[in-house]
Amino acid sequence: MDLSRALRRFVARRPPVFLVTLPGATAERLAVEAELRSRGWPSADGPAGASALVVAGDPGGDQLAWLGETWRCVPQPKAYAVVADAVNGPGALDEVSELLVRAAPEMGPVGAAAPGEPHAGHTGHEGAPDHGADGDQSSHAGHSGHGGHYGHAGHHGGVVAGLPIAERADDRDGLRLDRLYLNLGPALPDWPAGLVIGVALQGDVVQEAEVRSPGTGVAVHRCPFWSAPWLLAAGGETVPCGAADRRRCAAHLDSLGRFLAVAGWPDPAARARRLRDAVLADVAPGEVARSVRRLTRRIRASRTLRRLTAGLGELPAARARDLGITGPALAADGDVHARLCVWLDEIERALGGMNDTRPLATDGAEGPRGRIGGATPPSQALLDVLPVLLRGAEYACARLIVASLDPDLDELVYAGVAHG
Amino acid sequence: MADTAPLWGVVLMPFALVAAAVAAAGLDAAVTAASRRGPAAALRDLPAPLGEALRLLGQQRRRTDVADIVLGRVGIGLVPVAAVLAAAVLPWGFRAVTDPVAGIVWFNAMEALAWAAIWLAGWGPNSALSLIGGYRFLAQGLAYELPHMFALTTAALGAESLRVGDVVAAQQGLWFVVWMPAAFLVYLLSALAMAFWGPFGHPVGRDAAGGAVVEYSGADRLLLLGGRWLLLVVTASFSVPLFLGGGQGPLLPPWAWTLLKTAAVLVLLIGGRRLVPVLRMDRYMEFVWMVLVPLTLLQALFAAVVVLDR
Secondary structure: HHHHHHHHHHHHHOEEEEEEEEOOOOHHHHHHHHHHHHOOEEEOOOOOOOOOOEEOOOOOOHHHHHHHHHHHHHHOOOOOOOOHHHHHHHHHHHHHHHHHHHOOOOOOOOOOOOOOOOOOOOOHHHHHHOOOOOHHHHHHHOOOOHHHHOOOOOOOOOOOOEEEOOEEEOOOOOOEEEEEHHHHHHHOOOOOOOEEEEEEEEEEEEEEEEEEEEOOOOOOOOOOOOHHHHHHHHHHOEHHHHHHHOOOOOOOOHHHHHHHOOOOHHHHHHHHHHHHHHHOOOOHHHHHHHHHHHHHHHHHHHHHHHHHOOOOEOOOOHHHHHHOOHHHHHHHHOOOHHHHHHHHHHHHHHHHOOOOEEEOOOOOOOOOOEOOOOOOOHHHHHHHHHHHOOOOHHHHHHOOOOHOOOOHHHHHHOOOOOOO | OOOOOOOHHHHHHHHHHHHHHHHHHHHHHHHHHHHHOOOHHHHHOOOOOHHHHHHOOOOOOOOOOOOHHHHHHHHHHHHHHHHHHHHOOOOOOEEEOOOHHHHHHHHHHHHHHHHHHHHHHOOOOOHHHHHHHHHHHHHHHHHHHHHHHHHHHHHHHHOOOOOHHHHOOOOOOOOOHHHHHHHHHHHHHHHHOOOOHHHHHHHHHHHOHHHHOOOOOOOHHHHHHHHHHHHHHHHHHHHHHOOOOOOOOOOOHHHHHHHHHHHHHHHHHHHHHHOOOOOHHHHHHHHHHHHHHHHHHHHHHHHHHHHOOO
């Protein structure tokens, strides 16, 4: 008994944390990530590898259902903490430590689906959003399975233990192969917060993709973190150009970190995130400029990375313009690697403008994801193009394509744009 | 020259292997910490793998719905078992636990068990991401195994024997790495691929939330991820008798030379891991068939001509 207590105490010193971010909670995510780094706590790939589930944002409504699923996938002993406000980051992690020592697993997301439901314990992160991020699927709650929730799947081959059997369809070579429906997100590591994409998979090839309601039923009335300077300027406030450039630089470093993590290059990914936090912390540009340039040079020089990402997710400028895409994805005029290079260019350019104190122009402003102030936020156009780009891509390539566009759902929940 | 080790060596070998794996994992953790949080964090993270092992031992094992528990556990168990069995022909100094006539073939066969192991482990939990991880390793096997076997063949050709002891003995005076550099480099690449580690870690990649290990926790996860470090240590150490002269060297005793050379190879691999992102097999395959296979064939041809000419 004392031994297990000692073990719990030991684990509580640096538990691996699975961090789930809700849309609109970028500031909270950044606070938790910085705190995790300074404590040296590892970040888990999924719920099964974690000892603690930490949620950035204040969960409500349907979010509690899939958070409950994710929570059930975390093995005992485990702890749960919510960071509803960025300043509470350190406190929440202290709480995680205490919970692990006390072994209080009942402290999970309140409002989680009742135990004994068909897919309790079923595959966590991709099974979790079965309950649908959108409200109109509540009729399916309790009837588990990917197929039932996927728009095009009316008739699957049967059900085993509450899970649908894969049905069959022709693959890209005309072979009849098993086809599986599942949702990617919202609790995947290094995935845009709140995004859910329903995919039909054959093997690991995406046959069809459909962006599911990124709005989560919970309206967020906070200014989206990454495009805040431009939105504030458009609202009539005076924002210095330097502050906007600082935010743009950090936004792209954030996207870069996520992209590199997905590409399986953890070392520069961690560096990008550290530099992002330094840029946000108002460090003098001269102090970070050299490290940032060293990082961008290293990424640009990697021929392996270029070879691995070239030719994926081709999006010519003409087509992007037709779809209403602005910003880096339009400027890149090409594949995943071209979009990566545009980020690197913009990061370097923004480094030079951080001391600019002139006020930001109020119209025609380009935020990190594109034109601010249009009828729809720039990330909406990025989401609209995803199904086309993902069709025919392998799972790993699909992740790279999503990461290279990096839609920011904060913009959507703020604007209150309904989708799906 | 090559004797088999006394009986206590059989008992000691798995423990020595685990100790080496813990040391290698500790070094990797320290290097990672140093690059992320500065050199001060490196020392603090050196024992992190031991802590992680303790954490996993005290953790609940997860079970997924309609899982194929037996196959999954067979797969998980095979990873460390394959590593230990492969290590049986690994000479420490000049002595291995056993030195059969076809030692190199035995080693290769044990490594090939990893194919089955990872695929079964990925299949077991009845989860899409886990299955994707398992399939990724099969594709990886198709990519690395052929050049890997040519590299092994080249070393055997140089010694005109498949016995590991003979291969070491044949390198008296001149290590194989000197006149088989291509085979040595290809061997190191495939050592990484076999242990699905570093640039070849796609089967357990973060993009698939952990791939083949995504659903495992507790002891299952420990066996799979710990077994992976055992595999890495074994395959890396096998390059020493194959290409680096085994226990040969001046002044120091043979076991010390083995240890030094093994450590050097592991440091090279752990340090080099940071330079490249994870390789996707759909792109790597082309490089393998267009570059590595012809290269290893030429290397084998060169070795054959040298041997005929001797």
